[in-house]
Amino acid sequence: MTAGAFLQSGLLPEGLNVSFKLAPAVLVVAMLALFLGIGYAFRVADTEEMWVAGRSIGNVENGMAIGANWMSAASYLGMAALIALSGFYGLAFVVGWSAGYFILLIFLAAQMRRFGKYTAPDFVGDRFNSDAARAIAAVTTFLIGFVYAIGQARGMGLVGLYIFGDVGIPGLSGYQSMVVLMMAITVGYLTLSGMMGATKNMAVQYVILIVAFLVGLYAVGLSQGYSTALPQIEYGAMIGSLSSEFSEPFVNESYYLWIATAFSLVVGTCGLPHVLVRFYTVENERTARWSTVWGLFFICLLYLSAPAFAAFGTDLYSRNIGAVYGDPGMTSAAGDVIVVLATQLAELPEWFVGLVAAGGIAAAIATVSGLFIAGSSAISHDIYANIVNEDASQRRQVLVGRASIVALGVVTTLAALDPAAPIAALVSYAFSLAGAVLFPMFFLGLWWENTNRQGALAGMTTGLIVWTVPMINEVLPTYVGSGEPYSATLAAAVPAIGSALIAVPVVFAVTIGVSLVTDEPDMETKRLVRQCHSPEPMTRMQSAEDVAATDGGEPGDD
Amino acid sequence: MVDGEGGDASTETDGGTVTGAARNHRDTNYLEREVNLLNPSTPFMRDHLRVVWTGFVAWALVVFGPVTLTFVAPGPMTARMPVLGFPLHYFLVAIGAPGGALVLSFWYARKRDRLDEKYGIEHGRGPGTAAGDGSAVAADGGADE
Numbered sequence: 046m047t048a049g050a051f052l053q054s055g056l057l058p059e060g061l062n063v064s065f066k067l068a069p070a071v072l073v074v075a076m077l078a079l080f081l082g083i084g085y086a087f088r089v090a091d092t093e094e095m096w097v098a099g100r101s102i103g104n105v106e107n108g109m110a111i112g113a114n115w116m117s118a119a120s121y122l123g124m125a126a127l128i129a130l131s132g133f134y135g136l137a138f139v140v141g142w143s144a145g146y147f148i149l150l151i152f153l154a155a156q157m158r159r160f161g162k163y164t165a166p167d168f169v170g171d172r173f174n175s176d177a178a179r180a181i182a183a184v185t186t187f188l189i190g191f192v193y194a195i196g197q198a199r200g201m202g203l204v205g206l207y208i209f210g211d212v213g214i215p216g217l218s219g220y221q222s223m224v225v226l227m228m229a230i231t232v233g234y235l236t237l238s239g240m241m242g243a244t245k246n247m248a249v250q251y252v253i254l255i256v257a258f259l260v261g262l263y264a265v266g267l268s269q270g271y272s273t274a275l276p277q278i279e280y281g282a283m284i285g286s287l288s289s290e291f292s293e294p295f296v297n298e299s300y301y302l303w304i305a306t307a308f309s310l311v312v313g314t315c316g317l318p319h320v321l322v323r324f325y326t327v328e329n330e331r332t333a334r335w336s337t338v339w340g341l342f343f344i345c346l347l348y349l350s351a352p353a354f355a356a357f358g359t360d361l362y363s364r365n366i367g368a369v370y371g372d373p374g375m376t377s378a379a380g381d382v383i384v385v386l387a388t389q390l391a392e393l394p395e396w397f398v399g400l401v402a403a404g405g406i407a408a409a410i411a412t413v414s415g416l417f418i419a420g421s422s423a424i425s426h427d428i429y430a431n432i433v434n435e436d437a438s439q440r441r442q443v444l445v446g447r448a449s450i451v452a453l454g455v456v457t458t459l460a461a462l463d464p465a466a467p468i469a470a471l472v473s474y475a476f477s478l479a480g481a482v483l484f485p486m487f488f489l490g491l492w493w494e495n496t497n498r499q500g501a502l503a504g505m506t507t508g509l510i511v512w513t514v515p516m517i518n519e520v521l522p523t524y525v526g527s528g529e530p531y532s533a534t535l536a537a538a539v540p541a542i543g544s545a546l547i548a549v550p551v552v553f554a555v556t557i558g559v560s561l562v563t564d565e566p567d568m569e570t571k572r573l574v575r576q577c578h579s580p581e582p583m584t585r586m587q588s589a590e591d592v593a594a595t596d597g598g599e600p601g602d603d
Numbered sequence: 604m605v606d607g608e609g610g611d612a613s614t615e616t617d618g619g620t621v622t623g624a625a626r627n628h629r630d631t632n633y634l635e636r637e638v639n640l641l642n643p644s645t646p647f648m649r650d651h652l653r654v655v656w657t658g659f660v661a662w663a664l665v666v667f668g669p670v671t672l673t674f675v676a677p678g679p680m681t682a683r684m685p686v687l688g689f690p691l692h693y694f695l696v697a698i699g700a701p702g703g704a705l706v707l708s709f710w711y712a713r714k715r716d717r718l719d720e721k722y723g724i725e726h727g728r729g730p731g732t733a734a735g736d737g738s739a740v741a742a743d744g745g746a747d748e
Contacts, residue, residue, distance in 0.1 A: 136696045143701035144666045147708050151655045155715075277698075282688030292693050294681065300674040304667065311666075331726040334715060338708045345705050352697045492640040572634045579633030580647050580724050593634060 056220040056464075058203060058379040060366045061386055063219065065210040069399020073208055076253065076403055080410070081234055083249060104332055106248050108339025111323050113251035115142075115340070116347055117193075117412030118200025121254060121405045123469030124348070126380035128355035129362075129369065130467075132291050134298040134306075136352070138469055141310025141476075143348050146341040149315045154337045155330035156491045156577040157321055161588025164419065165318035165483060166427035171590065172490045173501040174570060176432055181505045183423035185482045186318045189475045190420030190453055191460070196471035197409040197416075198461030201227035203382050204405045207389070207398065220378075221462045227406070228461070231413050232454035250411040255346055257404025261384065262350050265357050265391045272353070280353040287359055290370045305543025306473065312545050313476025316484030319412075319419040329582065358387035365390050377467040417450050424449040465523040473542045474516065480545030482508035485552040493557075494574040500560030504552045511548035515541040569593065625723030647722055654714045658707055665703035669695035 057063070120142065128135030162168050165186055170179025202224035211219030212226055266272030272279035284292050295303070314320065323340075324333045359369050362383070369375045379386060385405065388398045425446035430437045437445075464471060482505050489496040489504075519530045519541040530536040539547050565571075572593035583592060627646055636644040643649040673680040673692040680692040687694065719726065 133693065133696075136693070139697060140666060140700040144662065144704040147658070147662050147704045147711070150708050151658050151711055278687060281684070281694060284690060284693060285683065285688065292681075292690050294670075294673045294677060294692055300670070303670060307666070307670075329726050331716070331719075334712045338705075338712045341705050341708050345701050348701050349698060492638065494638040571638075574638045575634050575636060578638050578648060580628065580651075580719065580722055581633060582724060582726050 056199075056203065056218075056378045058206070058382045058386065059376060060362070060379060060390070061207055061382055062389055063206045063210050066208060066395055066399060068396035069208040069402060072396065072399050073403050073406060076407060077230060077234065077410075079249065103328065104336045105339055107323060107327050107332065107336035108343055109251040110247035111320070111336060111340030112343035113247040113254065113408075113411040114319060114323060114415040115344055115412070116251075116254060116408050117472065118197045118204075118405055118409040119469045119472035120344075120347060120351070121258060121408040122200050122204065122381050122384055123196065123467060123472065124351045125355040125358065125384050126377070126382075126467055127469045128352050129291075129359045129383050130375060130377065130380045131297045133294045133296075134303055135355070137303045137306040138310065138473075139348050139351065141307040142314065143341065143344055144307075145311035145314025146337060146344070148311060149320070150334060150337045150341075153315055153321075153487055153491065154324050154333045157487070158324045158327060158330045158333035159577045159579075159583060159589050160491075160573075161325065161583075161590070164422050164426060165321055165487075166423050168321075168490070169483075169486050169501065169505075170427065170431070172570070172573070173486075173496075173498045174566070175498045175502065178486075178498065178501050178505065179427050180432060181502070181509070182483065182486070183427040185478065185505070185509070186423040186427075187420045187449075187453070189318065189479055190416040190423075191457055192478065193416050193472055193475035194413050194453070194457040195460045195464055196468040196475075197413050198224050198228055198457055199464045199471065200381065200468045201231075201406055201409045202461065203378060204385060204402045204409075207382070207385055207402050217462070224461050225458055227409075228454055228458040231410050232417075232451055234410065235414055235417055235450050235454075247411055247415075250407050251343060254404045254408045254411070255343070257400050257407070258347055258354075258384070259350060261388050261397075261401035261404070262354050262357070264393055264397065265361075265387050266353070268391050268393060269357065269361070271357050271360070276353045276357075277349045280356040283356060283360065287356065288363070288368075288370050291356070291359060302540055302543060305540055305546040307543075308549075309477045309480050309543040309545035310473060312480030312484045312549055313473075313478075316479035316482070316487060317476070318423070318479070318483065319415040321487075322415075322419055354384050354387060357391075358383040361387050361390040381468050417453050420453050421446045421449040463524070465520050470542055474520065477541065477544045477548070478512050481512045481548035481552060484545075485549060485556055489553065489556055491574065491577055493560075494571045495560055495565050496556060497560045497563055497566045499563040500556040500558075503559040504556030507555045508548050508552045511539070511551060512544055515539045515544045624721050628722040628724070647718070650718055650721075651715070654711065654718070658711050658714075662704065662707055665707070666700045669699060 119138075124135065124138050124142075126135075127138055157168070160168060160172075162171060166179045166182035169182035170176060202220050205223035205227050206219060209223065209226070212222045213219070214222035214225060217225065262276050263272075266276040266279070271283060290296060294300075323336075327333050327336055362375060362379070363369050366375075366379075367373075375383075385398060385402045388401045425442045429445045430442050434441075485504055485508065486501055490501070515535065518532055518535050522528055522530060573589050576589040576593040583589075624646065631645050631647070633645065633647075636648070638644070638648075640652070643652050669680070669692060673696075677692075681690045683689070684691050684694060
C-alpha cells in the first residue's frame with residue numbers, strides 16, 4: 046500500500062497548523078454535548094430497544110442513519126486522501142463503497158429484514174442451526190469492529206491535532222495523545238447511550254457531516270476561484286493543470302489491484318454486520334428497500350464531492366507546501382487530513398476550518414458507535430447469552446455488552462497508536478474480512494435453501510484463512526518487522542486490501558461443494574429461507590421464524 | 604407460466620379486479636416452493652429474478668466497464684471531454700459509476716413496487732397485520748416513509 050512503510054507513531058501532517066484553537070474546540074465540545082444530550086434523551090434499558098431501536102424507524106431517517114453509520118473517517122478524510130495520493134486508484138474506493146449498495150439492495154436488504162434477527166451472528170447461527178457457526182460469525186463481527194475502528198481512531202487523532210493541538214500526555218507523541226483522548230470520549234459516549242440514542246444521533250450526525258463537508262468544499266472552491274455552483278463537476282476542467290499522477294490510469298497501482306480493491310469493497314459492503322443491522326430497524330421490507338435507495342443517495346452526495354476536494358487540496362498543497370508526488374512528496378498523514386488542510390490553506394477563518402474538522406470527528410464517532418454496538422452485541426448476545434450463560438438476565442447482558450465496548454475501545458486505541466496504513470487502507474482490511482467470511486454466508490444462506498451447516502462452517506473457516514494469510518504477510522511486518530511483506534509474490538497475487546476477490550469465489554465453491562456432499566438441511570430451515578423470499582407482507586414485529594413455524598403462509602390465510 | 608397448483612376457477616368470488624398474477628399469488632404457498640437463485644420455483648420469484656439479473660448485468664457494465672475499457676484502450680479513454688474538461692475515464696469512473704448505481708437502485712425499487720402491484724400485495728400496517736398476533740406491542744409507530 047501507499048507509503049505505509051515509514052509511518053511512525055509521531056505522525057505529523059506537514060503544513061497543518063497544530064495548536065489549541067478556542068472556537069473549533071468549543072464547536073467540537075458542543076457537538077459532543079449535543080450527541081450525549083440526544084443519547085440521554087433516548088436512553089434505554091431493555092435489550093430489544095438497545096439493539097434494534099424497537100423497529101420504528103422510517104425511510105428517510107433510516108436512509109440518513111445508513112449514511113452516517115456508513116460514512117466514517119474513511120469516507121470523510123481517507124477517500125480524498127487516497128484520491129490525492131494515489132490518483133486514479135483512489136477512485137476504486139469511491140466506486141466500491143457506493144456501488145456495493147446496489148448489490149445489497151437487490152440480493153439482501155429486504156430478505157434480511159424478513160429474516161428479522163438482531164445481529165449478523167444471529168442470522169448465521171439460526172440459518173445454519175449451529176452455535177459454532179454463530180461463534181465464528183460473532184468473532185468475525187468483533188474483529189471487523191476492531192480493524193475498522195483503527196482507521197477511525199487514526200482519523201480522529203490526526204484531525205484532533207488541528208483543533209486541540211498537542212495535549213501532551215506524558216510518554217506519548219501529540220498524535221498518540223489525541224488518539225487516547227478521542228477514543229476515551231467515544232467510548233464514554235457509547236456506554237452512556239444504547240442504540241436508540243445512537244440511531245437518533247445518526248440522523249443528526251449525517252446532517253452535521255454532510256453540511257460540514259459540502260460547505261467546506263464550496264468555500265474552498267469559491268475563495269480560490271476553482272468553482273462556483275457545482276464543484277462536483279467543475280473540478281474536471283482543472284485536472285489537466287494538475288500533475289499527471291492525479292488522473293493517469295494504473296501508474297500508481299495495477300489494473301488487477303484496482304479491480305481487487307473495488308470488488309472487495311463491494312462484497313464487504315454486503316457483509317458488514319453494522320450495515321445489515323440497519324435493516325432490522327425498519328418497519329417492513331419495503332421500507333428496507335427504499336431506505337437503501339435513500340441511503341445511497343445521501344452517500345453519493347459526499348462521494349461525488351470527495352474527488353473535487355482532493356483536486357482542490359492537491360493544487361493548494363503543491364502551491365503552498367511542495368510537490369505532492371515524488372520524493373519526498375505529500376506524506377500519508379498530510380493526505381489523511383487533506384480535507385482540513387485544503388480549507389486551512391485556502392485561508393478561511395479558523396472557526397470555519399474547525400467546522401470541517403468537526404465534521405470528520407462526527408463521521409468517525411458515528412461509525413465507531415455502529416461498529417462497537419455490533420461488536421459488543423456479538424459478544425454479549427451471541428457468545429455470552431447464547432453459548433456461555435443461557436440464563437443470563439437482561440441486566441447482565443447489557444453489562445457484558447458495555448464491558449465489551451470498553452474492551453474494544455482499549456484494543457483499538459493501542460493498535461491506533463502506531464497504525465500500519467492510511468485510514469482508507471486500514472478500513473479496507475475490515476471490508477475484505479466481511480466480504481470473505483460473512484457475505485458468502487448471507488448470500489448463499491438466503492438464496493440457496495440447501496446450504497447447510499457443514500457447508501457454512503467449512504466456508505467461513507476457509508474465508509478466515511484466506512483473509513488472514515495476506516494480513517500476516519503484509520500488515521504484520523509493519524508492526525514487528527521491516528515493513529516489507531514477507532512474500533512479494535503473494536502480496537501481488539492476493540493483496541490484503543483486496544483479498545476478497547480471491548476469497549469469495551473460493552468460499553462459494555467450498556460452501557456449495559460441502560453442502561452438496563452432506564445432508565440437506567431440515568424442512569424447518571428450508572421454510573425459514575422460503576419465508577424470506579415470499580412476497581407475502583409480514584407484520585412489524587414478526588420474523589421469518591415465527592411465520593415459518595406456523596402455517597402463516599398458507600393460501601387464503603390473508 | 605401459470606402453474607395450476609390448487610388454483611381452480613371457482614375462487615373468482617371477489618370481483619374482477621384481481622389479475623391472473625394476483626390470483627396465482629394467492630394460490631401459492633410460498634413455504635412449499637424451493638428457493639434456488641438459479642432455478643426460481645414460483646411465478647413471483649421468476650419475475651423478481653428477471654428484474655434482479657437485468658439490474659445486475661447493467662450494474663456490472665456501469666461499474667467495471669469503464670475501468671476495463673481504460674485498461675484495454677487507454678488512448679481513447681483518457682481523451683479530454685469537450686465542455687466538462689474531464690478525461691473521459693475519470694468522469695465515467697468517478698461520476699458515472701456511483702451515479703449509475705444510484706439510478707439503478709431507484710429503478711429496482713420502483714420495479715419491485717410494480718411487482719407487488721401486479722401480484723396484489725400491499726405493504727404497510729393495514730393488510731400486513733392480518734395475522735393479528737399479540738406481539739404488536741409497539742403501536743406508537745415511528746416516522747413513516
